[in-house]
Amino acid sequence: MTVLGVEGGIDFLLQFGGGYVYLSERPQDRSPVVELVGAEKAAALAKRIGTGGLRVPLGKPFIAAYLRANNWSINAIARRLHVTDVTVRKWLNDAEDRQLKLSL
Template sequence: MIRVPAQLAPYIDVLGLDLGIEFLLKFGGSYIHLSEKPQGRSDVTTLIGPEQTVALAKRIGSGSFRVHTGKPFIARHFQAKGWTTNAIARHLHVTDVTVRSWLKPPDDRQLVLL
């Protein structure tokens, strides 16, 4: 299991891993608006449904904000599923060099902060 970064945890906790990644791929890097009383007209509600929109709004807070891209986390998830570096790069619209930098093991001289 890949460790979920703190900034992405609300999305993954509420939506689950697969839908959370789909959400990040669709909305990452852009502004969205969350409401605890969705009207059903938003792209967010169309993707995740009204119940999960409300749950996400309660967890993150209502209002407009920019969604994290989460690409390094998504790349590690795809690698764990057996994807090649090139396939990940094409899917995330980045270079293979960028993907390799995301996937390289952490420097063992650096302390791990929990």
């Protein structure tokens, strides 16, 4: 997400996640990607990821972790991502379980 930044990447995932987008190094003005990020960033994204059709992942566990790290409540995250608070808690707990333990 270096091209878009974290917040821009999250906006991209929320807008296009779960579907296909077409990336081009010479994007058209009518492109939904251009409408969201602008032509310059759309072209840079195509150079970084590759041109052509792309299935965009949902990225909800990542987004939930980012929002929680930015002091969002569990309920606010659940509403933003259209999932239950139970799902958000599971994602956050799963992410904690994957963290390396630094002490014994």
